[in-house]
Amino acid sequence: xxxxxxxxxxxxxxxxxxxxxxxxxxxxxxxxxxxxxxxxxxxxxxxxxxxxxxxxxxxxxxxxxxxxxxxxxxxxxxxxxxxxxxxxxxxxxxxxxxxxxxxxxxxxxxxxxxxxxxxxxxxxxxxxxxxxxxxxxxxxxxxxxxxxxxxxxxxxxxxxxxxxxxxxxxxxxxxxxxxxxxxxxxxxxxxxxxxxxxxxxxxxxxxxxxxxxxxxxxxxxxxxxxxxxxxxxxxxxxxxxxxxxxxxxxxxxxxxxxxxxxxxxxxxxxxxxxxx
Ligand SMILES: NC(=O)c1ccc[n+]([C@@H]2O[C@H](COP(=O)([O-])OP(=O)(O)OC[C@H]3O[C@@H](n4cnc5c(N)ncnc54)[C@H](OP(=O)(O)O)[C@@H]3O)[C@@H](O)[C@H]2O)c1
Numbered sequence: 001x002x003x004x005x006x007x008x009x010x011x012x013x014x015x016x017x018x019x020x021x022x023x024x025x026x027x028x029x030x031x032x033x034x035x036x037x038x039x040x041x042x043x044x045x046x047x048x049x050x051x052x053x054x055x056x057x058x059x060x061x062x063x064x065x066x067x068x069x070x071x072x073x074x075x076x077x078x079x080x081x082x083x084x085x086x087x088x089x090x091x092x093x094x095x096x097x098x099x100x101x102x103x104x105x106x107x108x109x110x111x112x113x114x115x116x117x118x119x120x121x122x123x124x125x126x127x128x129x130x131x132x133x134x135x136x137x138x139x140x141x142x143x144x145x146x147x148x149x150x151x152x153x154x155x156x157x158x159x160x161x162x163x164x165x166x167x168x169x170x171x172x173x174x175x176x177x178x179x180x181x182x183x184x185x186x187x188x189x190x191x192x193x194x195x196x197x198x199x200x201x202x203x204x205x206x207x208x209x210x211x212x213x214x215x216x217x218x219x220x221x222x223x224x225x226x227x228x229x230x231x232x233x234x235x236x237x238x239x240x241x242x243x244x245x246x247x248x249x250x251x252x253x254x255x256x257x258x259x260x261x262x263x264x265x266x267x268x269x270x271x272x273x274x275x276x
Contacts, residue, residue, distance in 0.1 A: 027154040027199060029242045030054035031105035035097045037084065037141065039077075040067035042210030043160055044110030046234035048075050051106075059097045062111070084111055084137035085129055094144035103152060106241065107145050109138040110160040114216035119173035127174055134178035139185060146198070153197035158241050159186050161204050163249070166258040167272070175216075190246060203237035203248045204255075225251070 034051050038044030040062030048058050052075035060079045062068050068079035078100045082089050097104050112134045115126060138159055149155025164172050165179025186202040193200065209227040213220045220227050233250045240248030249255040261268040 027156050027197065028105055031056050031156065033057045033059075033097075033101040033104055034106040034108055035059045035061065035093070035101065035104045035141075035145065036077075036108040036110065037061045037093075037137070038108075038110030038112060038160070039071055039079075040064045042110070042212060043205070043208060043230045043233050043237075044108065045071050046230035047108050047110060047158075047238060048077060050231070050234045050238055051108075052076060056106070057101055059093075059101055061093055085132045090137065090140035090144045093141060097145070098148075103148065104145050104155065106156045106158065107141065108158045108160075109141060111137060112160060112212075114172070114212055114218075115175050116171055116216050116218035118171070122174055130174050131178055134175070135181045135185075138182065142189065146193075149198055150193065150196055155197065156199040156201070156241050157189070158237060159200070159202045160237070161186070161202050163204050163206050163254050163257070166204055167261055167268075170272075186246075199241060199244045201237070201241045201245055201248060203233070203240065203250065204258075205233045205237075205250045206254050208233050 030051070034048075034056050036044050036048045036051070036058055039048045039058070039060035041064070044062070045067075048060055048071055051058055058075055058077035060068050060071050060075070060077045061082060061084075062079075063081060063083050065079075065081040068081055071077065072079040078096075080093060080096045082092060084090070084093075113130055115122060115130050142157060146155070146157075149157075159182050161182040162175070162179040164176040165181075165183050168176045168180070182202060186200055190200040205228070206225055207220050207222070207227040208230050209220075210230050228250065236250045237248045247255075249258075257268070260271070
């Protein structure tokens, strides 16, 4: 059941068209409610803790029930343990959100997995799981939550991508491709819902100090840039969502690498071959 009165459902053509600036201004901030995937660890957990400080009611999604319990206790949020690779998981998550939160003001899509090593030896199962968690699950969840946001004429969607998706990192071929898919998804979605009250923000973090590297089976070995605390990424990306930003690079200077990549690909490739 919705916690707020909602205008009667309109067909797509008759829904009101409003400007991007007004979209950002009309969606409430801090959000009253948020559905956060990946809330049991790392960046998603940090985002849930930050949102709770602002009084946002959350539904915390992950697989690890013990870790979710800890975040739920710290935030007062609801928790829902599920594997996002399961068929129908997005429907179950969305209906749990409606039941426990009512309207979802903010959808934070942080669940993700990495993979490192030569692409040619990556197992087909690992490849399938990676694409399912990193690409299909966020798309399915947006698909499940977006119609109600459009009906209300407000809502915010935050996708956690990666600089790897903008640059293409050797040794992380499948991961880079999955995060590049989110770049295209966010761009196209933003364009499609433009003027209808929805903010779509893509965060592109560099290395973040979370269990991500241990889980993928390859530690973060670069001496520079240093891996950032997840709380910094959470603060920056949520501030970007509040502003209605399309993209949030953390750290911000990493967007320069993407600009070189876009403007002068041969130069970028030469530099990447030298610096890795
Ligand atoms: N760490 C980095 O350097 C870095 C850099 C750029 C982008 N990112 C992106 O940031 C996001 C968060 O990563 P992180 O660093 O916070 O990693 P993390 O600490 O390993 O957290 C990953 C989260 O995703 C959830 N998850 C993974 N597979 C799942 C599945 N099948 N079903 C449901 N939930 C699942 C995990 O839940 P359980 O633990 O409960 O299984 C966990 O909450 C990811 O999308 C990642 O690609 C990370």
